[in-house]
Amino acid sequence: MISIVICSISPERLRQVIQNIQGTIGVEYEIIAIDNREKNWPIARVYNEGAYRAQYPYLFFVHEDVKFHSRNWGLVIEEKLKEPNCGVIGFAGTRVMLNCYSGWLQSHHWMCLLLYQGLGEGMTELRAHHAYLERPFEEVVALDGLGMFVRKEVWEEYPFDEVMLTGFHCYDVDFSLQIAASKKYKNYVCCSTKVLIEHFSSGNLNHSWYKDTIRFHKQKWNKILPMRIDGMEISHRDEKKYKERCFYYFVRGILQTNYPERKLMLKEFLFCSCSWKHLGHCITNLYKYIKS
Structure with a gap:
């Protein structure tokens, strides 16, 4: 029923x-x-x-x-x-x-x-x-x-x-x-x-x-x-990697909208605890969205 x-x-x-x-x-x-x-x-x-x-x-x-x-x-x-x-x-x-x-x-x-x-x-x-x-x-x-x-x-x-x-x-x-x-x-x-x-x-x-x-x-x-879920193990390294990746895709997506505080979200991303290598790669790929 x-x-x-x-x-x-x-x-x-x-x-x-x-x-x-x-x-x-x-x-x-x-x-x-x-x-x-x-x-x-x-x-x-x-x-x-x-x-x-x-x-x-x-x-x-x-x-x-x-x-x-x-x-x-x-x-x-x-x-x-x-x-x-x-x-x-x-x-x-x-x-x-x-x-x-x-x-x-x-x-x-x-x-x-x-x-x-x-x-x-x-x-x-x-x-x-x-x-x-x-x-x-x-x-x-x-x-x-x-x-x-x-x-x-x-x-x-x-x-x-x-x-x-x-x-x-x-x-x-x-x-x-x-x-x-x-x-x-x-x-x-x-x-x-x-x-x-x-x-x-x-x-x-x-x-x-x-x-x-x-x-x-x-x-x-x-x-x-x-x-x-119970029994699901994730290493600290993998957790950090996937968090960085999620944040990057979120920021890339929000920069393509008219969200009024999107630049603040970009600033939050740039000051998060990403590795320098990852951050440099992300900034390079986000450049065309940042300009707009």
């Missing part, structure tokens, strides 16, 4: 995803679709409102631009959610989150996913990273928000943060991280071929995303991270 919460801005997409769910889920469900075209609520508020209304014990927060390619996928998900220590289940996530500005994807070495990803112009590819047939669920610490399952009782302990998250970004990483940080629950990526989903959008790292991501780290998570 799954309550499906959708933040909708497109009646046609909503109609399509509801029709797809009806024909594939295979368990009792309800749809809680909140039209956000006029409300323009932050997505954290939309999801909390939808969860409050839910009558079933399992919640599914999902984008309206998805399509399931498997039948009776609800049975697979419900069976996993019954486990007392199960936290959030998603379709893409990371086994490690370092203390650096970024989204959930900090390195392909730690990424885990199994899904069809839309590439635009009607093209789609099957993406699989650290997904194994013998393990239908792979543990992670943080998840992408294209679709997230969780028991309602777990959400009640750790609802979406409406105070910090006043836009449309970071809600997924924050929600899954706070549940993983509790040490009471484990988060998972669903790698089962019995639950294949397609995501039509690849996301947009715009000015608002950078603004929200900086706030997300500075106001809440920079004192808590890094975090990794």
